[in-house]
Amino acid sequence: MPEPLVVIPTYNERENLAEIVARVRGAVPEASVLVIDDASPDGTGALADELAAADPAVRVRHRPAKQGLGAAYLDAFGWALEHGYDPIVQLDADGSHRPEDLPAMLAALAGGAAASHGGGADATEPADLVIGSRWVPGGSVVNWPRRREWLSRAGSAYARTLLRLPARDATAGFRAFRADALRRIRLDDVHTRGYGFQVDMLWHARDVGLRIVEVPVTFVERVHGRSKMTFGIVLEAIVRVTAWGVAARMPRPNRRTR
Ligand SMILES: Nc1nc2c(ncn2[C@@H]2O[C@H](COP(=O)(O)OP(=O)(O)O)[C@@H](O)[C@H]2O)c(=O)[nH]1
Numbered sequence: 001m002p003e004p005l006v007v008i009p010t011y012n013e014r015e016n017l018a019e020i021v022a023r024v025r026g027a028v029p030e031a032s033v034l035v036i037d038d039a040s041p042d043g044t045g046a047l048a049d050e051l052a053a054a055d056p057a058v059r060v061r062h063r064p065a066k067q068g069l070g071a072a073y074l075d076a077f078g079w080a081l082e083h084g085y086d087p088i089v090q091l092d093a094d095g096s097h098r099p100e101d102l103p104a105m106l107a108a109l110a111g112g113a114a115a116s117h118g119g120g121a122d123a124t125e126p127a128d129l130v131i132g133s134r135w136v137p138g139g140s141v142v143n144w145p146r147r148r149e150w151l152s153r154a155g156s157a158y159a160r161t162l163l164r165l166p167a168r169d170a171t172a173g174f175r176a177f178r179a180d181a182l183r184r185i186r187l188d189d190v191h192t193r194g195y196g197f198q199v200d201m202l203w204h205a206r207d208v209g210l211r212i213v214e215v216p217v218t219f220v221e222r223v224h225g226r227s228k229m230t231f232g233i234v235l236e237a238i239v240r241v242t243a244w245g246v247a248a249r250m251p252r253p254n255r256r257t258r
Pocket residue numbers: 008009010011012013036037038066067068069072091092093094096195222226227228229
């Protein structure tokens with residue numbers, strides 16, 4: 001039986017990492033964890049090595065420099081597929097994605113769970129991709145400034161409308177993929193480095209016909225450490241989504257220009 005893998009990307013998450021790894025291991029004991037650290041100056045990578053030494057189900061990949069969330073995930077997905085993990089989950093280190101929501105998400109991936117329809121697949125059937133969603137009934141956000149909630153809702157609505165994405169929460173970073181679904185996505189075509197990566201992946205997922213289901217989750221704003229969200233990351237997402245939306249409306253030959 002293939003094992004699930006929970007991928008946790010980190011950049012300066014020293015205060016959060018031990019707790020989140022313990023919570024993942026508690027919530028889904030059969031899952032392994034892969035920490036993918038971009039040479040965090042605060043020593044998160046060394047802490048990850050200590051956690052891995054104490055628990056064989058915890059693995060670490062060290063990257064030489066901060067290259068963005070998208071690049072870290074693509075690296076991790078390649079590693080996970082090579083090593084035969086299934087399903088593959090993405091989860092932030094900062095506690096915003098509650099590991100306790102994972103069993104419901106994995107149940108929805110297997111089919112037969114009480115999931116919401118994000119305009120996508122029937123939740124009683126197995127899914128290829130499950131999104132832990134803030135913006136479906138039952139989903140929520142705790143401790144977010146109004147400005148950040150507005151940015152997330154607006155970004156999600158803009159991307160969803162322009163790219164006709166089958167999900168209410170198009171920018172969610174809490175996701176579970178079936179391994180063969182991840183294989184079907186052309187990962188080499190995914191170039192977005194920042195948070196637009198989530199939209200880029202979703203667009204590719206829809207393009208290859210993946211069955212996408214949203215499960216409501218409670219997103220909790222981080223207590224420790226700082227967000228790596230920058231104006232540049234938001235701008236990258238807006239520019240790319242707009243360009244894809246325009247390209248998608250062009251005659252066929254230009255359709256895949258990204
Ligand atoms: N490896 C790696 N992880 C990153 C990078 N940027 C952000 N992260 C991690 O990605 C997750 C989400 O980032 P966060 O700053 O919380 O973004 P926010 O939730 O959108 O404010 C956290 O676990 C971060 O440590 C990066 O460049 N490389």
